[in-house]
Amino acid sequence: MRTTTPKKETLTSTNPATLEPVGEVEMTHPQQVEEIVQKARNGFPAWRDLGLEKRTEIIKTAQQLLIERCEEFGRLITLEMGRPFVESVVLEVEAVVDSMGYYARNAQKFLSDRRLPLHNILLKRRKSRIHFQPLGVLGIISPWNWSLLIPMGCIVPALLAGNTVIHKHSELTPLVSLKIRELLLDAGVPEESFQIIQGLAPVGQALVDSSVEKIFFTGSTEVGQKIMERGARSLKKTVLELGGHDPAIVCQDADLEITGSGIVWGRFSNCGQNCNAIERVYVHETIAKDFIDLVVEKAKKLRIGNGLDPNTDMGPLASEAQREKMEAIKKYAVDTGANVLLGGHRLDDFPGYFFEPTVILWEKSIPRPIDLEIFGPILFITPVSDDEEAIQLANHSSFGLAASVWTNDANRGRRIAQRIEAGSLMINDSIIAFGIPEADWTGIKNSGVGWVHGEKGLDEMVNIQHINYDPQCHTQNFWWFPYRGSMVRTMKAGFDFMFRRNLAKKIRSIPVLLKNYSSYFLLNRKKSEKL
Numbered sequence: 001m002r003t004t005t006p007k008k009e010t011l012t013s014t015n016p017a018t019l020e021p022v023g024e025v026e027m028t029h030p031q032q033v034e035e036i037v038q039k040a041r042n043g044f045p046a047w048r049d050l051g052l053e054k055r056t057e058i059i060k061t062a063q064q065l066l067i068e069r070c071e072e073f074g075r076l077i078t079l080e081m082g083r084p085f086v087e088s089v090v091l092e093v094e095a096v097v098d099s100m101g102y103y104a105r106n107a108q109k110f111l112s113d114r115r116l117p118l119h120n121i122l123l124k125r126r127k128s129r130i131h132f133q134p135l136g137v138l139g140i141i142s143p144w145n146w147s148l149l150i151p152m153g154c155i156v157p158a159l160l161a162g163n164t165v166i167h168k169h170s171e172l173t174p175l176v177s178l179k180i181r182e183l184l185l186d187a188g189v190p191e192e193s194f195q196i197i198q199g200l201a202p203v204g205q206a207l208v209d210s211s212v213e214k215i216f217f218t219g220s221t222e223v224g225q226k227i228m229e230r231g232a233r234s235l236k237k238t239v240l241e242l243g244g245h246d247p248a249i250v251c252q253d254a255d256l257e258i259t260g261s262g263i264v265w266g267r268f269s270n271c272g273q274n275c276n277a278i279e280r281v282y283v284h285e286t287i288a289k290d291f292i293d294l295v296v297e298k299a300k301k302l303r304i305g306n307g308l309d310p311n312t313d314m315g316p317l318a319s320e321a322q323r324e325k326m327e328a329i330k331k332y333a334v335d336t337g338a339n340v341l342l343g344g345h346r347l348d349d350f351p352g353y354f355f356e357p358t359v360i361l362w363e364k365s366i367p368r369p370i371d372l373e374i375f376g377p378i379l380f381i382t383p384v385s386d387d388e389e390a391i392q393l394a395n396h397s398s399f400g401l402a403a404s405v406w407t408n409d410a411n412r413g414r415r416i417a418q419r420i421e422a423g424s425l426m427i428n429d430s431i432i433a434f435g436i437p438e439a440d441w442t443g444i445k446n447s448g449v450g451w452v453h454g455e456k457g458l459d460e461m462v463n464i465q466h467i468n469y470d471p472q473c474h475t476q477n478f479w480w481f482p483y484r485g486s487m488v489r490t491m492k493a494g495f496d497f498m499f500r501r502n503l504a505k506k507i508r509s510i511p512v513l514l515k516n517y518s519s520y521f522l523l524n525r526k527k528s529e530k531l
Contacts, residue, residue, distance in 0.1 A: 011198055013175050016082040016316045017306040017352040025174045028197040030206035033166075036195055037210045040137045040164040043192030048134050048162040052111055055160055056104050062187035063100040066093065073148060073179060078307040080173040081144050082315035082352065083270050085307055091269075095435035096152045102437035103458070107160045110458050116466070121498060125472065131465040134162030138461065139212040141204050141227075143219045144170035144318055145273040145375075149435065150241075151180065153452055154216045155194070159184075161461040164193045168207050172318055174198050205230065214238065216460075218275075220373070221399075221446045228449070239450030239460050242443060243373035244275045244401030247394035248430065249416055250291060251387065251407040252284035258428070259406040260294040263379075266404065266430030268302060268314050268357050272377040273322070276402035278430050279373070280362070280380040282390040288383035292361065295381070296342045299357040304347065316352040317376055323353045326376045330358060333370065333380075338362045343377070364393065371397050387416055395421045400444035404430040423447065490516040 007029075013022040028036070047055070066073065074089035116128035138158050142151035151167060158165050169177035177196045184194050197203055208215055208230045214237045217227050224240040231238045248266070250259055266278040283291050307315040317323050323346055330344045343356030358378040362370065370380065384390045394403060402424040405413045413427035423442040424433045433439055440454035451457050478487065489512060496509035 011171055011174055011200075013080050013173065015079050015352070016318050017308075017350070017354075019351050022076075022079045023175050025178060025198045027199040028203050030199075030202045033197060033203065033206035034210050036197060037137055037139075037166060037207075037212055039192050040166055040195055041211070043190055044134075044136055044164045047159075047164055047190060047193040050162075052107060052160070052162070055162065056107055058188040059100055059104045059156060059160055062184055062189075063097055063104065065183055065187055066097055066100070069183070070097070073176075075308070076176055076179055077147055077173075078315075080175055081147055081273075081318050082307050083273075084312045084315055085310070087270060088307070091435065092146060092149045095149050095437075098435070099149075099153060099437040099453075100156055103156050103160055106455075107157075107458075110455050111161060111462070122494065126468055126470050128466060128468045131467055132161070132459075133463040133465050135461065135463055136163060136213040137166065137211070138163045139166050139168070139207045139210065139215045141168045141207065141215065141217045141219070142170065144172040145270065145275070146434075147173040147176040148180070150218050151177070153457070155180070155184075157458045158216075158461045159189060159194065161458060163213075163461055165195070166207060166210075166212060167194070167196045168204050169196065169198070171198075171200050208236070209234075212236070214460075216452070217241070218452075219243075224448075239452065240448050241275070241441070241452055242401070242446065242448045243375070243399060244277075244443065244447050245279050245371060245373050245397050245399040246276055246402045246404070246422070246430075247397070247420070248278045248281045248404045248406060249387070249390045249394060249420075250281060250283040250287070251405070251409070251412065251416075252286050253408045253412075254287070254406040255408060256287065256291055256294055260291065260298050262406065262429060264295060264298045264302070267379040268299065268377050269431065271314055271317055271355075272379075273318060273375055274431055275373070275375075276424065276431055276434055277375075278379070278404060280370075280382065280394075282382050282384045282393050284387075284390075285383040285385055288381075292341065292359070292381055295379070296359050299342055299359055299379075302357050304354060304356075305350070306352075314357065314377065316350070316354045318353065320353055322376055323355050326355045326358070326374075326378060329370075329372075329374060329376075329378055330360070333360050333362065336368055336370075337366050338380070364389075369393070369396060371399070373399065387412075391416060391419050395419075398446045401447035402426070402430070402433065402443075404428075421445065486516055 009027045010024045011027050012024045015022050070093045073093050077088040078085045111132045114130050116130055140154045181196050208227050216239045218241040221242040224242045228238050303313045305312040339361040341359045343358035345356050347354035360380050362380040362382050364382050400422045403420045403422040404426045405416045407413045417425035426433050438454055440451050440456035442448055442451045451460055493509040493512035496505045500506050
């Protein structure tokens with residue numbers, strides 16, 4: 001039977017600040033995906049059997065190479081998605097270097113077999129251990145907004161755990177994916193152990209439909225739901241790090257100068273294109289006017305431009321679709337009755353996808369609260385009467401990814417944080433929790449399924465096996481066939497001895513246990529002697 005070779009197509013990466021091409025890559029045809037997966041499967045045994053110590057050394061080497069190439073990576077990140085070069089290096093590359101070191105230092109502790117003590121007296125002779133077994137081939141689908149940090153947060157622990165990896169990056173940042181592969185192969189990762197596929201949604205769908213053991217996806221809630229549905233057809237496990245609509249609560253005791261600066265950074269860094277960026281602020285009404293005036297003043301001072309310009313604070317949006325979304329959100333807000341205090345327009349003086357930093361006053365009296373991931377430079381502010389109202393409004397969302405509390409009282413901040421329905425909370429800061437490698441990261445509600453980062457994130461990369469055994473071979477357990485009436489009497493005595501609160505009943509159960517267990521052990525001893 002003749003097979004046709006899929007026609008080769010290319011994908012062009014465009015600088016969103018200048019609309020100039022950055023480079024192009026060859027697209028993967030969906031029909032090729034399973035073949036690539038099988039190549040990774042063939043390479044899995046050798047990578048798994050290489051051993052954790054050697055895999056750790058390879059990741060350490062990759063970390064050192066990334067340090068040497070930090071500006072090269074930072075420049076490419078800026079060219080492909082527009083963020084300021086300073087952000088690319090200081091926030092993204094630094095976090096990846098730190099994460100690689102964290103996992104390399106802790107992989108042995110996290111992945112070594114560990115003893116599981118058994119509390120039940122009936123099982124005291126038995127032993128239990130937990131063993132961490134790599135899953136096989138993992139599919140990792142990552143977005144453009146943190147084009148190095150997000151994929152490496154899954155790729156590094158996946159490889160350390162002994163899995164092989166297929167990585168599908170966003171079509172907006174395909175060159176970073178190539179750079180990641182170059183880094184890992186230069187460090188010593190075998191070619192078949194880490195492979196990339198390039199292309200649009202059909203390529204990602206083919207990866208989800210393939211024979212990979214598990215899919216890790218970071219992106220919008222809508223796409224995450226579709227991936228979960230497709231994966232469910234084959235009972236494929238999925239980890240989904242999805243969208244957010246993150247609130248910030250500003251208490252009346254907050255330092256306004258610090259809080260204003262922190263919230264402006266937490267909203268407008270990376271042009272607001274962070275899943276855990278501050279999107280809505282609930283500020284105590286007694287300080288609302290001063291706070292709003294300060295935020296507007298600070299947002300006005302943001303220097304907008306090409307990310308390669310060292311004086312740029314905020315770059316462009318990643319695409320025209322993102323800019324059109326901002327215009328639609330602003331229109332919806334105005335039509336609903338909100339008041340635009342700053343911005344709200346595209347910047348046509350620039351060739352790229354620029355949009356003004358925008359601040360919108362959304363009074364709590366507006367009947368339809370906005371509940372969607374904004375993912376751009378628009379900030380909503382709502383005055384509230386007290387902490388309780390702020391908490392209620394913060395929780396009135398279908399998302400639950402991250403949130404922040406701003407106060408001079410750390411105890412008050414913790415009390416409020418513990419009542420907010422979100423996976424990660426920060427007090428007097430935002431966003432950076434995602435870059436703390438020890439911090440297990442998850443979302444609730446429509447913001448995610450499963451974990452990334454930390455020890456829980458590494459657990460998602462393995463099959464956690466429970467191995468139970470009896471050190472004494474050829475032992476007949478008393479609960480095996482044939483059943484005897486004395487088993488019930490023995491168990492009732494066992495209930496009394498192990499679980500009764502009444503001391504007298506505990507003591508009365510001991511002779512029954514000794515009598516029945518002695519006959520049981522005597523039976524086993526005779527069997528052992530015969531063997």
